[in-house]
Amino acid sequence: MSIPFQLNGRPVSFDGPEDTPLLWVVREHFGLTGSKFGCGIGMCGACTMHVDGAASRTCVLAVGNVRGRAIRTIEGVAAEADNAVRKAWNDLDVPQCGYCQSGMIMTATAMLADTPSPTDQDIDRWMTNLCRCATYVRIRQAIHAAARSLKS
Template sequence: MEFILNRRPTTFNGDEQTPLLWVIRESAGLTGTKYGCGIGMCGACTVHVDGEQMRSCSVPVSSVAGRSVTTIEGLSSDTSHPVQLAWIKLDVPQCGYCQSGMIMAATALLKKCPKPSDAQIDEAMSNLCRCATYHRIREAIHAAANS
């Protein structure tokens, strides 16, 4: 099975029902995408598939055949993406475990809605943060939208 991973052609020769998360982490060695719940609820595993956010723990790799997948590592090579810069500037993470998924979700939101309201952010950001840094996440999304 072939797909594009962070702008590079990738081949996976395992079970086509393997969750995309494990292909990314174990086969490709990209560990920025995190395992959280395994049932697509927490968002720690959020990646973009053809530009749309997707929870990679509940997506079989077969569903991305011929498609383009972007992980946190593919967002920018040097943390220069506006969302990443806002996260750093506003010191968003506490423990940081959920942050790659949060950044990927925020990036997808800003692509669809370049200047979101608080209500739009609250609706779109369904990822869970056990440290409850939601107010800083919202501030960072607004900062990235204004950059």
């Protein structure tokens, strides 16, 4: 059965098992490999995409659950020349190895849409993604910089 949804603003559909994780559909069927596989149990956040604007761990989200919904990947964010989070990430040289960064950016972007002036406590509550390189201090600085940029 065909599963229609929006992917980075364009209508798509997937013909396959409804229980296939969205991460694999996006990576393997649509060729968008920016979102990464990390843990496979929804804990690390490397697979984070937006589902109707909400940050979602897609390694545990069945494609059947996104029927008719809007999915945005890191490639969708990268296409936005003026994305404040991506710009802050680059300006503050946040990534070290970079593996987790697409998920971090997706979570931070969703957080700032919901909480435009986050406190450190807000950032701690939202940013549950894991970074093996421990760039958390730079991530926090970049989120605050992006929030300031969005206000001006």
